[in-house]
Structure formats: C-alpha cells, structure tokens
Amino acid sequence: MMRVAVLAPVAxxxxxxxxxxxxxxxxxxxxxxxxxxxxxxxxxxxxEMRREGGRLVLKVCEKMVLRDRAGAKGQExxxxxxxxxxxxxxxxxxxxxxxxxxxxxxxxxxxxxxxxFLRRAEPDVVAFTGGGLIRRALLAVPTKGVLNVHAGILPxxxxxxxxxxxxxxxxxxxxxxxATLHFMDRGVDTGDILLQERLALRPEDSFESIRTRLELVQxxxxxxxxxxxxxxxxxxxxQENEDGRQYFVxxxxxxxxxxxxxxxxxxxxx
Amino acid sequence: xxxSAIRFAFEVAAGWLDATVPASTYHRFLERALxxxxxxxxxxxxxxxxxxxxxxxxxxxxLRGTKILSAVPDFPVSRSTGGQESxxxxxxxxxxxxxxxxxxxxxxxxxxxxxxxxxxxxxxxxMDSLLSDNSDxxxxxxxxxxxxSLSPVLAAGSSVSAEVERLSVSAFLSRxxxxxxxxxxxxxxxxxxxxSCRRYRSPKLTREFAKYTLAVAEQERSIWELSx
Numbered sequence: 001m002m003r004v005a006v007l008a009p010v011a012x013x014x015x016x017x018x019x020x021x022x023x024x025x026x027x028x029x030x031x032x033x034x035x036x037x038x039x040x041x042x043x044x045x046x047x048e049m050r051r052e053g054g055r056l057v058l059k060v061c062e063k064m065v066l067r068d069r070a071g072a073k074g075q076e077x078x079x080x081x082x083x084x085x086x087x088x089x090x091x092x093x094x095x096x097x098x099x100x101x102x103x104x105x106x107x108x109x110x111x112x113x114x115x116x117f118l119r120r121a122e123p124d125v126v127a128f129t130g131g132g133l134i135r136r137a138l139l140a141v142p143t144k145g146v147l148n149v150h151a152g153i154l155p156x157x158x159x160x161x162x163x164x165x166x167x168x169x170x171x172x173x174x175x176x177x178x179a180t181l182h183f184m185d186r187g188v189d190t191g192d193i194l195l196q197e198r199l200a201l202r203p204e205d206s207f208e209s210i211r212t213r214l215e216l217v218q219x220x221x222x223x224x225x226x227x228x229x230x231x232x233x234x235x236x237x238x239q240e241n242e243d244g245r246q247y248f249v250x251x252x253x254x255x256x257x258x259x260x261x262x263x264x265x266x267x268x269x270x
Numbered sequence: 271x272x273x274s275a276i277r278f279a280f281e282v283a284a285g286w287l288d289a290t291v292p293a294s295t296y297h298r299f300l301e302r303a304l305x306x307x308x309x310x311x312x313x314x315x316x317x318x319x320x321x322x323x324x325x326x327x328x329x330x331x332x333l334r335g336t337k338i339l340s341a342v343p344d345f346p347v348s349r350s351t352g353g354q355e356s357x358x359x360x361x362x363x364x365x366x367x368x369x370x371x372x373x374x375x376x377x378x379x380x381x382x383x384x385x386x387x388x389x390x391x392x393x394x395x396x397m398d399s400l401l402s403d404n405s406d407x408x409x410x411x412x413x414x415x416x417x418x419s420l421s422p423v424l425a426a427g428s429s430v431s432a433e434v435e436r437l438s439v440s441a442f443l444s445r446x447x448x449x450x451x452x453x454x455x456x457x458x459x460x461x462x463x464x465x466s467c468r469r470y471r472s473p474k475l476t477r478e479f480a481k482y483t484l485a486v487a488e489q490e491r492s493i494w495e496l497s498x
Binding site: 050165245249250254 | 292406409412453458
C-alpha cells in the first residue's frame, strides 16, 4: 500500500476533499495523514492580499463561501463530483476524523511541529493540493516526493495565471492550456514531470469555464499519478531550467486584454 | 439567486479593494504632466534640473505618433543627448554589481535602470545572457517583495535618489517588454507604476516626478505598441 499524506489550503477546498476521498477509495493507496492550512492567520491574509489584491476576495467567495457549487447546468464540475461522493458540506477535517485519519490544522506547513506530524505518518508521497510555498525540509519527508498538479503546461508556463498568459501571448495553438502533474522541488514548478494533459477549447468557453473543466483534469491527473507511482508504471521527465519561464499574477488591464484575445480565438473555433 | 447575490456582493468588495489604476487616469496624468512642463518652459522662469527636462521630453517623444493622448506638446528645447554611457563606464558599473547581479537581498545596484536600458539598446549580443538573467531576477524580486522591493539602493556616492532609481527600473522594464516582446516585464512595470501613482497626484517638476512621467509613458507606449 502506498502511503499518501494530503496537504490542503483550507478545510473546505473541494479539490482537496475530492483527492483525499478518491485516494482513500483507490486500490493500493491509503491516506495516512491530512494537514490543513488555516486561513485565519494574519500573516497569510496580508501576504495573499498583497499578492492577489481584490482577486483574493473572489477566491474566498468561491472556495469558502459558495464552495460546493454544482456549476452550470449540464456541465460536469468538481462540485457535482463532491455531491456524487456524498462530500457536500463536509470539511476535510471532518472527513479525516470520521475515518480515524490523523489530521492537523496549522498556520505554517513548514514549521517543525507540522514536519514532525507528517514524519510520524511515514508517507511515501505527499499530495499537495495547495497551501503556499513548501520548503526543503518538507520536500524531504516523503520517500518518493511531493506531487502537485500545476494548472498550466510545463515547462513553458510556470508560476501564476497559466490560463491567461498563453492567451495573451497568443500561444493557444502551440503550447495551449492544460495541466501538469509534477514532483515539487525548490524551484517554482520546475520539478520532474509525470503526466500532462491539454484541454481542448470550445467556442462557448471563458476563463471561468476553462478553469472549471481544468479542475476535473487536475483531480484526474493526481489520481492517475498516484496510482501509476504505486504500480511503478510511471516515469519522471526532468525539466531543464531554460525550457520555461516563470509568470506572475496578471495585471487586470492585461487580463482584460487576455480575455479579448481568448474571445477572438474561440470565435475561430466556431 | 442567493448565490448570485452573494457573488455580486463579493465582486463589489473585490472592486473596492482593487488598487489598479485605470488607463484613463494615466492618460490624464500624462496630459497634466506635459502641460505643466510646457507652461514652465513657456513662462521662461524655469529652473529645472537637466534630468527633469530630459525625462519629460523623452516621455513626450514616446507618446507622439500614438493615439494615447489627443495632443502631445512640442517642446522648444532640444532633447538632451543623454548620459555619459560608454563601454568603459559600463564596465565600471558592472563591477559594482556583485556576481553580475543587479538586485539581491542586499538591495538594488544604483544605475540598474539606466544601464540595463543601455545594454538592451546597444544590440551587443554578448550581453544577452546578462540582460535576460537580470531582467528575470528583477521580475522575481519585485513580484515577491512588491512595495518593499528594490530597497535599499546600493549607491555609493550617487546623486540620484532611491525613488528615481526604482522608477528607472520600471521604465526599463516597459522598454524591455517592447524590445524583447516580454509581456511579463510590462506586467511588472504596470504594477510598480500603480503602487507609485498616489505619490504623484500633483504635478511638481521634481526628478522623481519626471522619472515617473517617463515610466508611465514607457508603459503606455508598450501597451499601445504590443497591442494589449
């Protein structure tokens, strides 16, 4: 049995809850520990406010207030899957407690107490589903490594806003939009790649609908990666530093431009 | 319906917290800044630092021929021929950058904006690697440290203020975005200019104000030229 620890950005994250649940249901995998980062830390709030500005308020709305939304009618979404698995309204904390899985809520994923908590669980893999930067000591805890699904195509689009930047740079036809499962290392999205999937865009898409569809791809990649690692059937593909660039949160004026480019491009698909 | 109402309320809150400066504000700023210079020069009673005139004339030149402003004043002074950049001065400056890095935990090397602009426009491909590495380094530094970035300025004996040095970096990044088609650089410059906007509400023809005018003009020129 491959031992998996799950790191989550908040207890209500649909992605984290779904990953934890699916891992617990998968043959050959078991969840041995859950670590949740508390959102109620002044340091974290200030840091995220500085980085995201007004966007943070919208993120809080989606992930913590509205959370288990089902999505547009007829559209498969992470919300619908949450409902299908009976996880609606259930926090990750409660989910873990119901199953007797050690669970801790922490301010800092990297502090010594958190590391000790994780080490006690002796995980083979840590499934990182969000929660900020992780440092060398945490990367060294699991025997195989820390897995992350980056919402973008690596190595080309490392960092933030990996849906908007390909649109703005007009690489939707070449690099495209998708998700990449990779091991985390000390760089930003520079670790070995395991799996990648590109998303086919539709004429009726928007960044929001793309993001919704991509969430399911992210869950799928994480699960396929974990099962593949457990079965020893998956190969790691190292990235070269010079193969990609790091991107940052997009300025709202540029984001508007990216939306215009996306709409123009999607009109050609019709 | 309840969910829509909740989402709407959060969107209003997000808009309120958003510190983005709209394009129209920047365009009004540029109009006022250039008009202020024009008045001062026309009144004949100006005692402006050479750098102030140079930067603002440069800003006007960037805007001419675009549709960013409805009219750009013609200045009756000839554009300065610039600083004393030369190969030997460049070598001397590079020697002040520890391990060739223009920014680090210690701070920003003085002259970074000016000299990286010079290197970028020199067309000397031997410096490509130094230029791109340092541009990336600047982006990461500024995006992580944000308002506290590019500080302190490591400037032994420099007569240029730390603020002018930082604004020079913003101007460089916008220019670099155009010459290298690197929208990331423009992205970071736009944020830097937004952060500084409040400081320059009233047109006072200081070196800092002039450098900010130039930084904004570089930004708007890049947005126009790169069709974003």
